[in-house]
Amino acid sequence: MTSRPIALTMGDPAGIGGEVALKAWRARKTSDNPFFIIADPDALGAEARALGLDVPLKQIERPADALAVFTDALPVLAEPLAKPPAPGRPETANAPAVINAIRRAVALAKAGEAAAVVTNPIHKKVLADAGFPHPGHTEFLGELTGVKTPVMMLACPGLRVVPVTVHLPLAKAVAQLSEDAIFHAALVTAQALSRDFAVANPRLAVAALNPHAGDGGLLGSEDDAIIAPAIVRLKAAAVNAFGPAPADSLFHARARETYDAVICMYHDQALIPLKTVNFDDGVDVTLGLPIVRTSPDHGTAFEIAGRGIARESSLLAALAMAADIAANRARTT
């Protein structure tokens, strides 16, 4: 355990971020790494009352204060919203505060005041309408930390997946796939598995793109032309990688014992198995950053916001994983 708290961002205040944060604090254990949330204290207090969640809030001035506060109250670093949020109804005017919470969390982690950044879900369209140029957290975090191509990993107990292409239409994802991108994602993953996850000699499975791994070229050329050469390069770089492996037989229980992570070629190739293996406790981790960053893998869930039925299990898993990574990094550096 580190002696620094984890910074949690508000996410879209019309979503379930506040609710799961309140519930996560309520579920705290003494062994947990304390966290604080960067949010509007008034809005969060109103949300706690509306949901009937008996969670005392305590405003803090700097992250270190969270350590003493955490046992008795959820520490809040104030980031005021332009308008009081309405559950399920995103407000473009609040987008600057949502973005600023991320900016501040990253700055605090870079300065060493926060052990890690855990982000609550944002809504891409709402932020895009407000002029936010990034498709998601990962790209924004890359910009804030000066990392050109951070790598997104999703993890749940029993499975870690890394999509090489992410938020693109399927046809575009296929067209954009490159040997370099696969090599980069796999290399960063291998390094992160040993540094952040304490896996001694990480084994990577590289999924094929086409059905039956292209069946010798009959069902697509990319597996032989792009993926196989990337694996050759990985092996030359002393990465323990195998593939391209037919994706449909790569994720059943026995197959999962043969690797520590799977490099996937497109979003759903990674997310279908992840959600099927474990629907509730998935965590999104950004690899290759100088700071530690995780997030729950669910979205803003506007459709259930304000109803009190959101589950905090994914956020709890994200907080626990952030603490583990921070501790592993502290040990190795």
Add this chain to the structure above:
Amino acid sequence: MSAKPRIGLLLGDPNGIGPELAAKLLAQPGVSDQAFVVVIGDARVFDQGCKVARVDIPHRRVARAVDLRFAGAIEFLNEPSIAPEEVTPGQATAAGGRSVFVAIKTALRLAKDGLIDGFCFAPMNKKALALGGSPFADEHQLFAHELGFTGPYCEHNVLGDLWTVRVSSHIPLKDAAAHVTEDRILEMTRLANTTLKRAGIARPRIAVAALNPHGGDGGLFGREEIDIIAPAVRKAQGEQLSVEGPFPADTIFVKAAEGAYDAVVTMYHDQGQIAMKLMGFSKGVTVSGGLPVAIATPASGTAFDIVGKGIARADGMRAAFDLTCRMARA
């Protein structure tokens, strides 16, 4: 049709685990009770399968289809199709494929002549089947051709009570988006509806998967959901089918497996197969949906690495047999 269907059982590739699975299936209780079973194949291959499985299957052996009685014990239509010295366990060969090809053609002839109501085949190898003389890319095309069937048909994948069909199948993924058309989605939705009804589900509840991540997220990550899939779903609803969608692909299989839907119409091969094989690698069944004859096979393959060891699991074979009987009875 008699209450008890007449079902053919094929041994699959003699070089794979098929003969062992067929023997293990027939040794299970409740198999010959629900159907008149006629094994179609080379008796020497079957005897070897029984030896590997360490079971003894009492049966009545005949050489000609006219001698089949479809009464009482298990019957065996013996058609020598591979010489014992040509059996090379663990290898995909022309001889193995020819043996499968011969048995399939016999089964389809019996079906056409109305002697059997359906058949179930143990795992075979697509490559061997091609080497063995089948001019078709897969067995479903071979079935349709031999049956002279020209309507829509498609491989259905089944796991327990969950079915999937595919809008596109064995094509490069880069071409999958171009295959997502309103007509094709409608055709596959109707086909799923028909096949599931035939399997005894009165009003199949069908979900249609999205193509793009997060279902396109309102058009941010692709427009096929808005422009093509949603209109197709509305049309299918207009035909009084119980269908909903498009749903983001990462969560629809879990919801369906929990019982919310009977079938998922998937947009490409791996979309459905990743989830189905993950949820039950050794229990899946492949159904040749749309054809006038009930045909099913276990989803798992010839397992060349464990041939002859006697350790192959027959769950999928049993599920395929039960499903064949269910469809043949309807």
